[in-house]
Amino acid sequence: MAKVRCQRIGCEASFSEDDNPEGSCRYHAAPIFHDGMKEWSCCKKKSHDFSEFLGIPGCKTGKHTTEKPSTKAVTATKTPSAATSAPTSAAPATNASSKESCARCRQGFFCSDHGSKTGKTNIDVANANAEPAVESSKDAKISVVPQKRIIDINEPQTCKNKGCGQTFKEKDNHEIACSFHPGPAVFHDRMRGWKCCDVHVKEFDEFMTIPPCTKGWHNADPAS
Numbered sequence: 001m002a003k004v005r006c007q008r009i010g011c012e013a014s015f016s017e018d019d020n021p022e023g024s025c026r027y028h029a030a031p032i033f034h035d036g037m038k039e040w041s042c043c044k045k046k047s048h049d050f051s052e053f054l055g056i057p058g059c060k061t062g063k064h065t066t067e068k069p070s071t072k073a074v075t076a077t078k079t080p081s082a083a084t085s086a087p088t089s090a091a092p093a094t095n096a097s098s099k100e101s102c103a104r105c106r107q108g109f110f111c112s113d114h115g116s117k118t119g120k121t122n123i124d125v126a127n128a129n130a131e132p133a134v135e136s137s138k139d140a141k142i143s144v145v146p147q148k149r150i151i152d153i154n155e156p157q158t159c160k161n162k163g164c165g166q167t168f169k170e171k172d173n174h175e176i177a178c179s180f181h182p183g184p185a186v187f188h189d190r191m192r193g194w195k196c197c198d199v200h201v202k203e204f205d206e207f208m209t210i211p212p213c214t215k216g217w218h219n220a221d222p223a224s
Helices: 050-054 125-129 204-208
Strands: 025-027 031-034 037-040 060-062 178-180 185-188 191-194 199-201 214-216
Touching: 037 050, 191 204
Parallel strands: none
Antiparallel strands: 025 060, 031 037, 178 214, 185 191, 191 199
16 A cells, blocks of 8 residues: 655654554644744753754654644743833932942943042953963864765665655665755744745744755755
8 A cells, every 4th residue: 555644743754544553653742932942842842953853753642644733833922021020110319329339330430420430440451361271182172073874775764854854765866856945944033934945934834834945865964
């Protein structure tokens, strides 16, 4: 029986209807976006990097499905801080007794409310002129270039290019085999989109269905 792609976020595995037991699918519920952070509402795992965020293994289990679930992103709301919620205090008295609480006086600047320049300064001349410490050769980190693993041309691999995710074999790979987004993904003012093709939508499930805009080689290890 022909296999189809699971539509749950975090899974997207291929399956057949006659081989779909309970627990075979691992997926995520709705995502949360807040101040550049991406977080799964179901397991609270988060990441600033969108590729790493989508690579977090699913935490919920169930059956694979071809129906696209509702995955409307939740936008976190900011709680007012004590500084903004506290009532405005009365203005400090402009006499000599409030000199110590005056920001300009403490920094050594002239203040018309509290008299002449105090002569104090917060600038540490010695530290300003100090030369930066030189890292000793003993503590210096040695960078090691990772070796690429040898892959069988018939070995099934999963393409990690954004927007692809297909299983491929290296023998079938070529310069237009993959459709993907070179990125990066852009999240701004409750809009989600791709900088490469300048397409932006409001809902996360709409964002996940934006068609890839670039052709190229499948890549199972884009970081290399």
